[in-house]
Amino acid sequence: xxxxxxxxxxxxxxxxxxxxxxxxxxxxxxxxxxxxxxxxxxxxxxxxxxxxxxxxxxxxxxxxxxxxxxxxxxxxxxxxxxxxxxxxxxxxxxxxxxxxxxxxxxxxxxxxxxxxxxxxxxxxxxxxxxxxxxxxxxxxxxxxxxxxxxxxxxxxxxxxxxxxxxxxxxxxxxxxxxxxxxxxxxxxxxxxxxxxxxxxxxxxxxxxxxxxxxxxxxxxxxxxxxxxxxxxxxxxxxxxxxxxxxxxxx
Numbered sequence: 046x047x048x049x050x051x052x053x054x055x056x057x058x059x060x061x062x063x064x065x066x067x068x069x070x071x072x073x074x075x076x077x078x079x080x081x082x083x084x085x086x087x088x089x090x091x092x093x094x095x096x097x098x099x100x101x102x103x104x105x106x107x108x109x110x111x112x113x114x115x116x117x118x119x120x121x122x123x124x125x126x127x128x129x130x131x132x133x134x135x136x137x138x139x140x141x142x143x144x145x146x147x148x149x150x151x152x153x154x155x156x157x158x159x160x161x162x163x164x165x166x167x168x169x170x171x172x173x174x175x176x177x178x179x180x181x182x183x184x185x186x187x188x189x190x191x192x193x194x195x196x197x198x199x200x201x202x203x204x205x206x207x208x209x210x211x212x213x214x215x216x217x218x219x220x221x222x223x224x225x226x227x228x229x230x231x232x233x234x235x236x237x238x239x240x241x242x243x244x245x246x247x248x249x250x251x252x253x254x255x256x257x258x259x260x261x262x263x264x265x266x267x268x269x270x271x272x273x274x275x276x277x278x279x280x281x282x283x284x285x286x287x288x289x290x291x292x293x294x295x
Contacts, residue, residue, distance in 0.1 A: 046150060047078040048142070048205075049125030053107075053115030055086040055287075057133035058095045060251065064133050065099050071142040072101060079142075082122055083133075086115040092133075112201075113226045117217040128211065132202035134251040136165070144246055145205050156210035156238025157231065159199040160246030167252035171260050175252075178264045179244075182271070186242055189275065197240035201227035203248040210238040224270040225280030232275055258286070 050068060054061055061083070072079055082103050083096040087110040096104050107118040120128055127149050131137070148158050161179050164172055186198035204227060214233040221229060231240055255263045266282060273281035 046127060046146070047080070047125040048075075048127045048129055048145065049123035050079065050081040050129045050131060051084065051116060051119030051123060052082065052131055052133055053084045053086050053112055053119065054088065054092045054096065054133035055110065055115075056088050056090045056092060058088075058091040060134040061092060061095050063136055064131070065096065065102060067137040069099065069101065070139070071137050074143070076143055076146045078125075080123065080125060082119045084115040084119040084122075086110055086112070111219070112223055113217050113221050114219050116226070117219050120211070120216060126208055128206045128208060130202070130204050130206070131248065132250065134253070135162075135202055136249040138247065138249065141246065141248060144243075148241065148243070148246075149205070149207060152239070152241075154239045155207060155241060157197070157199060157204060157206050157234050157240045158243065158246065159204040159227075159231075159241075160243045160248065161200060162203060162250040162252075163247045164252030164255065165249045167256060167260075171252065171255065174260045174264070175255070178268075182268075183242060183244075185271075197231040197235040198242045199227040199231040199240070202250060203246070204230070206230070206234070207238070210234055213237045221280060222283060223280075223285040224267070224282045225274035228271050228274040229278070229280075232278070 068081055081101050082105055084105045084107050085093045086107050093104050096102050105118055105122045107115045116130060149155055164175060182198060214237060218229050234240060270280040270282050
């Protein structure tokens, strides 16, 4: 089994080193063959230069800006049996890779695996609110997947796919800009294979978007797009605010 990390990055020269350092630590005790791909998604800073300093990283350029396009470009360039999709502002817990390997090696029918974010830069109160959203989302996931059969639950930035199943659904829908990309994949891949949500597979992530827009407002927006994508196959919100650009201007 080979696991390919795909990491989209737009203007992430500040946070990318933390992400790649955590991946480097995971690779030291990797239970399988691995590769790491950073997709420079039309960055105007030193993202490619930073990524290129890590000998285990292969940089792929995607000049068409967009998260889903970047994920697709990374997937197209990857060679692994398992595709681990994480974000440039995430940090792997020490046992994350071992848990992923264990889940996929013990269940050949597992098509997709995902877990929650732990927002390391939000307050305890804000993290408690996000946990409530996850619990609510998990309940809906159980109903949708096992009762209605209409979808599953994946967290963008912390989801892993088995290539053979992902090929069956034709990869990512690159017409989606941002919201709903994970729900769209979950909806389609759950029709051909098993999707598992594991609270025991968290990943550390920046909560800068939630802090900028407000946890409750962000949660409601994600919920609306979850249901809309689930039932109408496209997200309700067609565009998104680029938090990275806004922060760099402030």
